[in-house]
Amino acid sequence: MDKNSAALYKKMQTEVEAYQNLQKACVKVVKQRALLESQLSENKCVLDELKLLGAENKVYKLFGPVMVKQDLDESRQNVGKRIDYISKELKNSNDSLETMERDMMKHRETMTKYQQQWQVAAAMK
DSSP, X not given: OOHHHHHHHHHHHHHHHHHHHHHHHHHHHHHHHHHHHHXXXXXXXXXXXXXXXXXXXXXXXXXXXXXXXXXXXXXHHHHHHHHHHHHXXXXXXXXXXXXXXXXXXXXXXXXXXXXXXXXXXXXXX
């Protein structure tokens, strides 16, 4: 392998490593997104149930091993805030995933370019 081929091969390997690292990061973000979607769904169900309750109903929240009475409106607000927070985190995860996918495509294109150049250089040898 001459110097030019070796340099192209090294560049291609660098792109492959960057691509693989992005793949690993994507897997983590997809897992995080699945967890967030699950939490969002759960909290929406809780809010729907809280909306069915009237002022005469009692609401309790688990604090460690103890159930503590909580105001119904406060409970609704807390769950609503949690839904807002989870929704923002979910949007951030989706945005990160889109960015990673674009970066992966760039690396894939660059890998293909280097691979073609390397093959041409090897064929000319």
